[in-house]
Amino acid sequence: MLVSTKEMMAKAVEGHYAVGQFNINNLEWTKAILLTAEELKSPVILGVSEGAGKYMCGYKTVVGMVNGMLEELNITVPVALHLDHGSFEGAKACINAGFSSIMFDGSHYPIEENIAKTTALVNTCDVLGISLEAEVGSIGGECADPDECKMIADLGVTMLAAGIGNIHGKYPENWAGLSFETLAAVKEKVGDMPLVLHGGTGIPADMIKKAISLGVAKINVNTECQLAFAAATREYVEAGKDLQGKGFDPRKLLAPGFEAIKATVKEKMELFGSVGKA
Ligand code: 13P
Numbered sequence: 001m002l003v004s005t006k007e008m009m010a011k012a013v014e015g016h017y018a019v020g021q022f023n024i025n026n027l028e029w030t031k032a033i034l035l036t037a038e039e040l041k042s043p044v045i046l047g048v049s050e051g052a053g054k055y056m057c058g059y060k061t062v063v064g065m066v067n068g069m070l071e072e073l074n075i076t077v078p079v080a081l082h083l084d085h086g087s088f089e090g091a092k093a094c095i096n097a098g099f100s101s102i103m104f105d106g107s108h109y110p111i112e113e114n115i116a117k118t119t120a121l122v123n124t125c126d127v128l129g130i131s132l133e134a135e136v137g138s139i140g141g142e143c144a145d146p147d148e149c150k151m152i153a154d155l156g157v158t159m160l161a162a163g164i165g166n167i168h169g170k171y172p173e174n175w176a177g178l179s180f181e182t183l184a185a186v187k188e189k190v191g192d193m194p195l196v197l198h199g200g201t202g203i204p205a206d207m208i209k210k211a212i213s214l215g216v217a218k219i220n221v222n223t224e225c226q227l228a229f230a231a232a233t234r235e236y237v238e239a240g241k242d243l244q245g246k247g248f249d250p251r252k253l254l255a256p257g258f259e260a261i262k263a264t265v266k267e268k269m270e271l272f273g274s275v276g277k278a
Contacts, residue, residue, distance in 0.1 A: 002067065002100040004131035005080045005218070008043040009159055009194040012217040017273030018197070018208075021045035022265055023084060023222035025052050027065065028254050029229075032261040034069055037077050040266060042274040044077065045101065047084040047220060048094075059097035067098075077278035080131065084220070088117050095130060103133035103161070111136075111148050115155065122156045133218075137163030139198040141175075143182040150189040159218055161196040162186045164211075169223050171202045178207050180214060187215040194218060201227075205271055212273065221268055225261045232260035 008019050024030045024046050037044035048062055056062050066081050082101035083094040091104045104121050106114035118134045125132040134157040137144025144162035153160050164186070165179040178197075186195065194217035197203075201223040203211075208219065236256045241247045269275050 021047040021220040023047040036265040041278040063098040101131040107135040107138040131158035135161040146185040153190040159194040166199040228260035229257035232256035
Protein backbone atom coordinates (compact mmCIF):
# COMPACT_ATOMS: atom_id res chain seq x y z
CA MET A 1 0.00 0.00 0.00
CA LEU A 2 1.22 3.47 -0.84
CA VAL A 3 2.08 5.66 2.14
CA SER A 4 2.58 9.39 2.58
CA THR A 5 6.09 10.67 3.26
CA LYS A 6 5.20 11.91 6.75
CA GLU A 7 6.64 9.01 8.73
CA MET A 8 9.64 8.46 6.44
CA MET A 9 10.53 12.17 6.67
CA ALA A 10 10.24 12.24 10.47
CA LYS A 11 12.53 9.20 10.72
CA ALA A 12 15.02 10.67 8.24
CA VAL A 13 15.27 13.95 10.17
CA GLU A 14 15.70 12.02 13.40
CA GLY A 15 18.26 9.61 11.91
CA HIS A 16 20.21 12.22 9.86
CA TYR A 17 19.80 10.59 6.46
CA ALA A 18 17.77 11.39 3.33
CA VAL A 19 15.16 9.44 1.40
CA GLY A 20 15.61 9.45 -2.38
CA GLN A 21 12.91 10.60 -4.75
CA PHE A 22 13.53 8.87 -8.07
CA ASN A 23 11.42 10.06 -10.98
CA ILE A 24 9.66 7.41 -13.05
CA ASN A 25 9.06 7.43 -16.79
CA ASN A 26 7.66 4.00 -17.58
CA LEU A 27 7.29 0.43 -16.36
CA GLU A 28 11.03 -0.38 -16.46
CA TRP A 29 11.88 2.67 -14.36
CA THR A 30 9.22 1.91 -11.77
CA LYS A 31 10.13 -1.77 -11.49
CA ALA A 32 13.88 -1.02 -11.24
CA ILE A 33 13.39 1.54 -8.45
CA LEU A 34 10.92 -0.56 -6.45
CA LEU A 35 13.06 -3.73 -6.65
CA THR A 36 16.20 -1.84 -5.59
CA ALA A 37 14.40 -0.25 -2.63
CA GLU A 38 13.13 -3.67 -1.56
CA GLU A 39 16.56 -5.33 -1.93
CA LEU A 40 18.20 -2.58 0.13
CA LYS A 41 15.33 -2.31 2.63
CA SER A 42 15.11 1.41 1.94
CA PRO A 43 12.06 3.68 1.95
CA VAL A 44 11.55 5.32 -1.44
CA ILE A 45 9.60 8.09 -3.14
CA LEU A 46 8.52 7.67 -6.76
CA GLY A 47 8.40 11.08 -8.42
CA VAL A 48 6.07 11.83 -11.32
CA SER A 49 6.27 15.12 -13.19
CA GLU A 50 3.17 16.37 -14.97
CA GLY A 51 4.88 15.66 -18.31
CA ALA A 52 5.83 12.10 -17.33
CA GLY A 53 2.32 11.57 -16.00
CA LYS A 54 0.89 12.53 -19.38
CA TYR A 55 3.45 10.32 -21.14
CA MET A 56 2.42 7.35 -18.99
CA CYS A 57 -1.22 7.85 -20.10
CA GLY A 58 -2.40 9.87 -17.11
CA TYR A 59 -2.28 9.75 -13.31
CA LYS A 60 -4.81 6.93 -12.96
CA THR A 61 -2.64 4.70 -15.14
CA VAL A 62 0.38 5.54 -12.97
CA VAL A 63 -1.49 4.77 -9.75
CA GLY A 64 -2.76 1.48 -11.21
CA MET A 65 0.72 0.47 -12.39
CA VAL A 66 2.42 1.30 -9.09
CA ASN A 67 -0.25 -0.34 -6.91
CA GLY A 68 -0.13 -3.45 -9.09
CA MET A 69 3.65 -3.67 -8.74
CA LEU A 70 3.57 -3.18 -4.97
CA GLU A 71 1.33 -6.21 -4.72
CA GLU A 72 2.78 -8.47 -7.40
CA LEU A 73 6.45 -7.77 -6.61
CA ASN A 74 5.72 -8.18 -2.87
CA ILE A 75 7.15 -4.77 -2.00
CA THR A 76 7.20 -4.37 1.79
CA VAL A 77 9.26 -1.16 2.18
CA PRO A 78 7.46 2.22 2.51
CA VAL A 79 6.70 3.67 -0.94
CA ALA A 80 5.22 7.11 -1.61
CA LEU A 81 3.87 8.12 -5.02
CA HIS A 82 4.61 11.82 -5.33
CA LEU A 83 3.69 14.52 -7.85
CA ASP A 84 6.87 16.44 -8.76
CA HIS A 85 6.63 20.21 -9.36
CA GLY A 86 2.85 20.14 -9.57
CA SER A 87 0.61 23.00 -10.62
CA PHE A 88 -2.46 23.68 -8.48
CA GLU A 89 -4.66 21.84 -10.99
CA GLY A 90 -2.18 18.97 -11.29
CA ALA A 91 -2.08 18.63 -7.52
CA LYS A 92 -5.85 18.30 -7.35
CA ALA A 93 -5.85 15.74 -10.20
CA CYS A 94 -3.21 13.59 -8.46
CA ILE A 95 -5.04 13.75 -5.14
CA ASN A 96 -8.17 12.48 -6.92
CA ALA A 97 -6.23 9.77 -8.78
CA GLY A 98 -4.79 8.25 -5.58
CA PHE A 99 -1.28 9.70 -5.20
CA SER A 100 -0.03 9.55 -1.60
CA SER A 101 2.12 12.68 -1.79
CA ILE A 102 2.01 15.98 -3.68
CA MET A 103 4.40 18.75 -4.49
CA PHE A 104 2.78 22.06 -5.21
CA ASP A 105 5.37 24.31 -6.82
CA GLY A 106 4.17 27.86 -6.28
CA SER A 107 7.69 29.29 -6.39
CA HIS A 108 7.01 31.28 -9.58
CA TYR A 109 4.06 33.11 -7.96
CA PRO A 110 4.41 36.18 -5.75
CA ILE A 111 4.85 34.90 -2.16
CA GLU A 112 1.26 35.91 -1.18
CA GLU A 113 -0.18 33.76 -3.95
CA ASN A 114 2.17 30.88 -3.16
CA ILE A 115 0.96 31.08 0.46
CA ALA A 116 -2.74 31.20 -0.52
CA LYS A 117 -2.56 28.23 -2.90
CA THR A 118 -0.32 26.17 -0.59
CA THR A 119 -2.73 26.83 2.30
CA ALA A 120 -5.67 25.50 0.31
CA LEU A 121 -3.75 22.28 -0.40
CA VAL A 122 -2.52 21.90 3.20
CA ASN A 123 -6.12 21.56 4.34
CA THR A 124 -7.10 19.02 1.66
CA CYS A 125 -3.96 16.93 2.15
CA ASP A 126 -4.39 16.92 5.93
CA VAL A 127 -7.89 15.52 5.69
CA LEU A 128 -6.77 12.79 3.27
CA GLY A 129 -3.47 11.89 5.02
CA ILE A 130 -1.43 12.95 1.98
CA SER A 131 1.98 14.59 2.38
CA LEU A 132 2.62 17.98 0.80
CA GLU A 133 5.86 19.53 -0.43
CA ALA A 134 6.04 23.26 -1.08
CA GLU A 135 8.73 25.26 -2.85
CA VAL A 136 10.30 28.65 -2.23
CA GLY A 137 12.91 30.21 -4.51
CA SER A 138 12.86 28.29 -7.77
CA ILE A 139 15.35 25.52 -8.59
CA GLY A 140 17.19 27.48 -11.24
CA GLY A 141 20.35 28.23 -9.35
CA GLU A 142 18.79 30.95 -7.15
CA CYS A 143 18.73 31.02 -3.37
CA ALA A 144 15.50 31.16 -1.38
CA ASP A 145 14.69 33.89 1.14
CA PRO A 146 14.80 32.21 4.60
CA ASP A 147 11.94 34.42 5.88
CA GLU A 148 9.71 33.31 3.00
CA CYS A 149 10.68 29.72 3.76
CA LYS A 150 9.47 30.17 7.33
CA MET A 151 6.16 31.65 6.13
CA ILE A 152 5.52 28.60 3.93
CA ALA A 153 6.81 26.08 6.51
CA ASP A 154 4.46 27.57 9.13
CA LEU A 155 1.46 26.73 6.95
CA GLY A 156 1.88 23.08 7.96
CA VAL A 157 3.43 21.53 4.86
CA THR A 158 5.22 18.18 5.29
CA MET A 159 8.47 19.20 3.60
CA LEU A 160 9.99 22.23 1.98
CA ALA A 161 12.10 22.64 -1.16
CA ALA A 162 14.25 25.74 -0.91
CA GLY A 163 16.52 26.90 -3.73
CA ILE A 164 20.16 26.82 -2.56
CA GLY A 165 21.93 27.22 -5.90
CA ASN A 166 20.82 23.78 -7.14
CA ILE A 167 19.50 23.20 -10.67
CA HIS A 168 17.84 20.40 -12.59
CA GLY A 169 19.86 18.44 -15.14
CA LYS A 170 23.63 18.42 -15.54
CA TYR A 171 25.56 21.11 -13.65
CA PRO A 172 27.68 23.43 -15.81
CA GLU A 173 31.48 23.34 -15.45
CA ASN A 174 31.48 26.74 -13.73
CA TRP A 175 28.73 25.91 -11.19
CA ALA A 176 29.42 27.66 -7.87
CA GLY A 177 28.17 24.70 -5.79
CA LEU A 178 25.39 24.55 -3.19
CA SER A 179 24.96 27.56 -0.94
CA PHE A 180 25.36 26.06 2.51
CA GLU A 181 25.00 29.55 3.96
CA THR A 182 21.48 29.73 2.57
CA LEU A 183 20.72 26.18 3.69
CA ALA A 184 21.90 26.90 7.24
CA ALA A 185 19.91 30.16 7.32
CA VAL A 186 16.76 28.34 6.12
CA LYS A 187 17.27 25.55 8.67
CA GLU A 188 17.70 28.15 11.41
CA LYS A 189 14.27 29.58 10.53
CA VAL A 190 12.31 26.37 9.92
CA GLY A 191 13.73 24.09 12.64
CA ASP A 192 12.94 20.41 12.12
CA MET A 193 10.95 20.89 8.90
CA PRO A 194 12.33 18.26 6.45
CA LEU A 195 14.13 20.07 3.62
CA VAL A 196 14.19 18.84 0.03
CA LEU A 197 17.17 19.03 -2.29
CA HIS A 198 16.15 19.05 -5.95
CA GLY A 199 18.58 18.54 -8.81
CA GLY A 200 20.35 15.60 -7.16
CA THR A 201 22.09 14.61 -10.41
CA GLY A 202 25.80 15.34 -10.37
CA ILE A 203 26.05 16.92 -6.90
CA PRO A 204 29.36 15.68 -5.42
CA ALA A 205 29.09 13.21 -2.52
CA ASP A 206 30.67 15.54 0.04
CA MET A 207 28.11 18.27 -0.74
CA ILE A 208 25.26 15.75 -0.45
CA LYS A 209 26.52 14.66 2.96
CA LYS A 210 26.89 18.23 4.17
CA ALA A 211 23.39 19.08 2.94
CA ILE A 212 21.99 16.10 4.88
CA SER A 213 23.83 17.24 8.00
CA LEU A 214 22.11 20.63 7.61
CA GLY A 215 18.56 19.24 7.50
CA VAL A 216 18.00 17.86 3.99
CA ALA A 217 15.80 14.75 4.36
CA LYS A 218 14.67 14.18 0.75
CA ILE A 219 16.84 14.29 -2.37
CA ASN A 220 15.43 14.20 -5.89
CA VAL A 221 17.19 12.36 -8.71
CA ASN A 222 15.94 12.19 -12.27
CA THR A 223 18.50 12.97 -14.98
CA GLU A 224 21.13 10.58 -13.62
CA CYS A 225 18.87 7.53 -14.14
CA GLN A 226 18.06 8.77 -17.65
CA LEU A 227 21.75 9.15 -18.52
CA ALA A 228 22.55 5.69 -17.10
CA PHE A 229 19.67 4.09 -19.02
CA ALA A 230 20.66 5.80 -22.29
CA ALA A 231 24.36 4.90 -21.98
CA ALA A 232 23.66 1.22 -21.28
CA THR A 233 21.17 1.00 -24.15
CA ARG A 234 23.61 2.71 -26.50
CA GLU A 235 26.33 0.25 -25.56
CA TYR A 236 24.01 -2.71 -26.25
CA VAL A 237 22.98 -1.41 -29.67
CA GLU A 238 26.47 -0.26 -30.66
CA ALA A 239 27.78 -3.75 -29.84
CA GLY A 240 25.19 -5.04 -32.32
CA LYS A 241 23.52 -7.18 -29.65
CA ASP A 242 20.04 -6.31 -30.87
CA LEU A 243 20.94 -8.05 -34.13
CA GLN A 244 22.09 -11.28 -32.50
CA GLY A 245 19.50 -14.01 -31.91
CA LYS A 246 16.40 -12.45 -30.40
CA GLY A 247 18.35 -9.48 -29.03
CA PHE A 248 15.70 -7.17 -30.47
CA ASP A 249 13.12 -8.51 -27.99
CA PRO A 250 12.26 -5.50 -25.76
CA ARG A 251 12.77 -7.67 -22.70
CA LYS A 252 16.40 -8.07 -23.83
CA LEU A 253 16.90 -4.68 -25.48
CA LEU A 254 15.77 -2.77 -22.36
CA ALA A 255 17.49 -5.06 -19.83
CA PRO A 256 20.90 -3.27 -19.72
CA GLY A 257 19.18 0.10 -19.20
CA PHE A 258 17.01 -1.43 -16.48
CA GLU A 259 20.10 -2.78 -14.68
CA ALA A 260 21.81 0.61 -15.05
CA ILE A 261 18.89 2.33 -13.31
CA LYS A 262 19.09 -0.23 -10.50
CA ALA A 263 22.82 0.44 -10.07
CA THR A 264 22.27 4.22 -10.02
CA VAL A 265 19.47 4.00 -7.46
CA LYS A 266 21.59 1.67 -5.28
CA GLU A 267 24.53 4.08 -5.36
CA LYS A 268 22.28 7.00 -4.38
CA MET A 269 20.51 5.13 -1.56
CA GLU A 270 23.90 4.18 -0.12
CA LEU A 271 25.10 7.79 -0.37
CA PHE A 272 21.88 9.19 1.15
CA GLY A 273 22.08 6.72 4.05
CA SER A 274 18.57 5.27 3.62
CA VAL A 275 19.71 1.62 3.23
CA GLY A 276 18.23 -0.60 5.96
CA LYS A 277 15.92 2.20 7.17
CA ALA A 278 12.64 0.68 5.93
P1 13P B 1 17.78 16.07 -11.68
O1 13P B 1 17.11 15.72 -12.95
O2 13P B 1 18.80 17.13 -11.83
O3 13P B 1 18.32 14.85 -10.96
O4 13P B 1 16.67 16.71 -10.73
C1 13P B 1 15.57 15.96 -10.34
C2 13P B 1 14.58 16.76 -9.58
O5 13P B 1 14.93 17.64 -8.82
C3 13P B 1 13.16 16.47 -9.78
O6 13P B 1 12.34 17.38 -9.14
